[in-house]
Amino acid sequence: MKYIFLLVGLFFTFYANAQDYITRNGNISFSSHTPLEDVNAENNEVASTLNSATGAFEFKAAIKSFHFKKTAMEQHFGDEDYMDAAKYPKASFSGKITDLSAVNFAKDDTYKVTVQGNLTVKNVTKPITTNGTITIKNGTVTAQSNFSVNRKEYNVIGEAFVQKKIEDEIHILVNCQYEKR
Amino acid sequence: MVSKKLVLSFYFGLITLCSAAQNVNLDSLLDAEINKKNKNETQFTGGTFKTSRIINSHTVETTQKGVLDLKISHRFGATNNGLYDLYGFDNAISMRFGAEYGLTNRLTIGGGRSSYEKEYDGFLKYRLLWQSTGKQKMPLSVTLLSSFMFATDKDLLKWRLPDPNGAVKTSDKFSYALQALIARKFSSNFSLQLMPTMVHNNIVPVNLYFMGIGGRLKLTKRSGIIAEYYYQFSGNKLPEPYPYPKTYNSFSLGYEVETGGHVFQLNLSNSTGITERTFITETYNPWSFRNLHFGFNISRVFTIKKPKSLSADMQSNQKWSLSSDSINKKTDSSTQYTVATFKTSRLINGHTVETTQKGVLDFKVTHRFGKLNEGFHNMFGLDEASMRLGIDYGINDRLTIGVGRSTTGKTVDASLPASESTEKEYDGFVKYKLLWQSTGERTMPVSVTLLSSVIINTLKETTVKLNTADRFYYAFQALTARKFSEGFSLQLVPTLVHYNLVNNAKSNNLYSIGMGTRFKLTKHSSFNIEYYYQIPGHKIPGTNNSLAIGYEIETGGHVFQLQLTNSYGMTERTFINETRGKWDNGDIHFGFNIARVFVVKKTKNLQ
Numbered sequence: 165m166k167y168i169f170l171l172v173g174l175f176f177t178f179y180a181n182a183q184d185y186i187t188r189n190g191n192i193s194f195s196s197h198t199p200l201e202d203v204n205a206e207n208n209e210v211a212s213t214l215n216s217a218t219g220a221f222e223f224k225a226a227i228k229s230f231h232f233k234k235t236a237m238e239q240h241f242g243d244e245d246y247m248d249a250a251k252y253p254k255a256s257f258s259g260k261i262t263d264l265s266a267v268n269f270a271k272d273d274t275y276k277v278t279v280q281g282n283l284t285v286k287n288v289t290k291p292i293t294t295n296g297t298i299t300i301k302n303g304t305v306t307a308q309s310n311f312s313v314n315r316k317e318y319n320v321i322g323e324a325f326v327q328k329k330i331e332d333e334i335h336i337l338v339n340c341q342y343e344k345r
Numbered sequence: 346m347v348s349k350k351l352v353l354s355f356y357f358g359l360i361t362l363c364s365a366a367q368n369v370n371l372d373s374l375l376d377a378e379i380n381k382k383n384k385n386e387t388q389f390t391g392g393t394f395k396t397s398r399i400i401n402s403h404t405v406e407t408t409q410k411g412v413l414d415l416k417i418s419h420r421f422g423a424t425n426n427g428l429y430d431l432y433g434f435d436n437a438i439s440m441r442f443g444a445e446y447g448l449t450n451r452l453t454i455g456g457g458r459s460s461y462e463k464e465y466d467g468f469l470k471y472r473l474l475w476q477s478t479g480k481q482k483m484p485l486s487v488t489l490l491s492s493f494m495f496a497t498d499k500d501l502l503k504w505r506l507p508d509p510n511g512a513v514k515t516s517d518k519f520s521y522a523l524q525a526l527i528a529r530k531f532s533s534n535f536s537l538q539l540m541p542t543m544v545h546n547n548i549v550p551v552n553l554y555f556m557g558i559g560g561r562l563k564l565t566k567r568s569g570i571i572a573e574y575y576y577q578f579s580g581n582k583l584p585e586p587y588p589y590p591k592t593y594n595s596f597s598l599g600y601e602v603e604t605g606g607h608v609f610q611l612n613l614s615n616s617t618g619i620t621e622r623t624f625i626t627e628t629y630n631p632w633s634f635r636n637l638h639f640g641f642n643i644s645r646v647f648t649i650k651k652p653k654s655l656s657a658d659m660q661s662n663q664k665w666s667l668s669s670d671s672i673n674k675k676t677d678s679s680t681q682y683t684v685a686t687f688k689t690s691r692l693i694n695g696h697t698v699e700t701t702q703k704g705v706l707d708f709k710v711t712h713r714f715g716k717l718n719e720g721f722h723n724m725f726g727l728d729e730a731s732m733r734l735g736i737d738y739g740i741n742d743r744l745t746i747g748v749g750r751s752t753t754g755k756t757v758d759a760s761l762p763a764s765e766s767t768e769k770e771y772d773g774f775v776k777y778k779l780l781w782q783s784t785g786e787r788t789m790p791v792s793v794t795l796l797s798s799v800i801i802n803t804l805k806e807t808t809v810k811l812n813t814a815d816r817f818y819y820a821f822q823a824l825t826a827r828k829f830s831e832g833f834s835l836q837l838v839p840t841l842v843h844y845n846l847v848n849n850a851k852s853n854n855l856y857s858i859g860m861g862t863r864f865k866l867t868k869h870s871s872f873n874i875e876y877y878y879q880i881p882g883h884k885i886p887g888t889n890n891s892l893a894i895g896y897e898i899e900t901g902g903h904v905f906q907l908q909l910t911n912s913y914g915m916t917e918r919t920f921i922n923e924t925r926g927k928w929d930n931g932d933i934h935f936g937f938n939i940a941r942v943f944v945v946k947k948t949k950n951l952q
Contacts, residue, residue, distance in 0.1 A: 186369060188374065209375075209379065211371050213371065226379055345369075
């Protein structure tokens with residue numbers, strides 16, 4: 165009898181562990197385009213986990229790891245009236261794939277999914293829903309998504325004179341490649 | 346035999362432990378990754394100073410590759426002249442206009458021209474060591490500066506020769522400065538710099554050595570206090586028989602604001618020069634409250650070569666408009682009031698129909714330089730300037746009040762009557778927009794603004810003794826304008842200028858009619874023309890009609906106007922009725938206007 169319990173217990177532990185995917189070098193970039201100015205930034209050091217059993221997605225990105233070609237833009241990005249990196253050094257997302265059953269983690273293919281969760285930027289948390297794709301290939305999972313957020317909802321304002329140079333809707337591109345933990 | 350309960354709880358514990366292990370602490374994971382990266386990469390310290398100058402001296406900062414940094418510096422007369430000279434404002438003792446370009450991120454080349462001794466300067470600056478943390482640690486930044494100065498004012502150089510009647514050789518006009526700028530950014534709030542310096546003037550057979558020290562203390566996220574001091578090593582004494590006056594150590598204190606691609610500095614110094622030779626080695630006054638010179642520096646960066654990626658520099662040319670047509674459309678439900686007939690409240694010399702928006706302060710700086718026909722030696726008139734400083738304030742959208750103070754500079758022709766010589770004028774006005782061009786339910790084809798202004802001449806020494814009443818002049822205008830299209834506006838200005846003291850004219854009241862137009866060139870620039878025709882019989886003999894042509898750019902809250910005009914004055918009385926210059930003779934003055942709006946009271950419609 166106890167051996168059944170042992171087997172069942174072991175079965176559960178292996179099952180639970182094997183479904184975790186993680187990345188330490190996820191890529192998130194954002195952009196804004198106006199006739200006056202183009203803003204582009206990239207972060208290649210995003211930490212993220214994906215639980216293939218529950219569909220839970222977690223992302224954490226350091227504000228200082230967003231790199232711009234121009235150091236001046238990068239320096240201003242961390243300023244109080246933009247991201248206030250000194251007070252809020254990270255941005256995060258916590259959510260899940262709503263239609264997890266659409267994805268078969270064992271089969272190499274590209275699956276369309278919907279992700280729903282809370283985005284926290286500059287200490288403001290708002291729910292977002294976005295479409296994306298999950299690509300399974302040779303045991304690695306690539307998650308991609310393309311969505312926009314209104315920066316003003318997160319208090320990312322900037323000085324008065326730049327308002328016409330930065331869109332309100334910031335386009336965010338997520339491209340993370342996960343490996344089994 | 347172990348109890349079943351124990352085994353069960355053990356396994357459930359194991360399961361929860363394993364599932365708990367799934368909740369990776371992303372925070373600590375991210376922190377660990379970043380720490381690892383910081384150790385493996387070098388982070389170079391940026392922003393030790395906000396710009397490449399402390400006040401007069403260079404800082405370790407070099408200009409970013411492909412970026413052009415424009416510099417304007419002014420040093421005014423000594424504050425001890427008191428209110429009459431507006432604490433030195435009337436005598437702009439030296440002005441320097443310069444530019445520096447980043448050949449690479451470490452190598453900057455630059456140059457400029459100062460009006461003081463008509464000096465040209467050029468320099469090369471190389472950032473040898475760059476303060477950094479991470480993989481490669483460097484505690485300091487070290488930048489080497491090598492500059493030369495070429496003074497072209499022979500008369501001023503002559504007295505420095507052992508024989509003042511001797512000839513000044515070309516080589517005598519050169520000076521060189523070598524500096525090692527050593528700085529450390531201690532924190533985002535504080536930076537300190539040491540400047541061991543060597544200056545060599547060809548006209549003097551001695552090398553002069555100094556130790557400079559400077560620093561910056563942050564006040565708010567965009568402003569700070571800056572200071573610099575140069576200590577002259579004793580034993581640096583110039584040998585006899587050189588007739589040099591005693592020189593003092595240069596000390597300057599300043600307040601710096603960074604905004605919109607500009608770095609503005611306001612400063613006080615006992616030095617009047619702006620190049621290494623002049624401010625370090627030729628400061629003739631000690632630091633005392635009687636001998637201070639107020640000055641300002643403006644730096645503005647422009648990106649010449651865009652970096653390879655798509656993102657453009659935030660400090661590059663700003664074309665954002667505070668009063669853009671699409672934002673400021675005033676509407677009641679069905680009437681659209683025309684906005685931006687003109688971009689600002691002045692066309693070139695004269696007013697436009699535009700009034701200042703409610704709660705907005707419009708700051709005006711106007712310069713008129715000397716005449717172009719003064720030739721190259723006087724830099725085509727740039728060395729002398731008349732200036733007006735003024736403020737307009739919108740009480741409501743239709744009613745504007747304003748004040749200003751002008752000083753017209755040296756007179757070129759001493760035989761001219763007092764009105765064209767050095768003047769210190771105060772002016773004040775009230776402007777009311779009676780009719781506002783509109784379409785829709787209520788249509789109005791034109792805008793009409795009434796202007797009433799008073800001008801007071803406060804100059805003490807005049808050729809003719811003046812009573813107080815004699816110093817007052819009044820101007821009344823009915824500015825009528827129509828915005829025909831986005832690209833074209835036209836204005837007519839019937840004007841009356843009243844002189845309390847009749848000046849060679851037949852009557853106290855002089856009537857004229859002004860005409861102005863604006864042709865839009867690009868979204869934020871235009872070409873403007875302004876002409877005032879004095880009605881025959883209402884003209885002071887010897888004066889001409891004022892004609893001005895200008896180019897106007899609107900960017901980042903400023904309206905910049907560059908213009909050529911035969912008028913030297915900037916108030917209605919002086920430019921309309923007392924213009925002595927003639928375009929045919931080349932009596933053309935180059936000038937500029939800067940208008941900058943500040944929102945004092947936020948209102949609902951304001952952007």
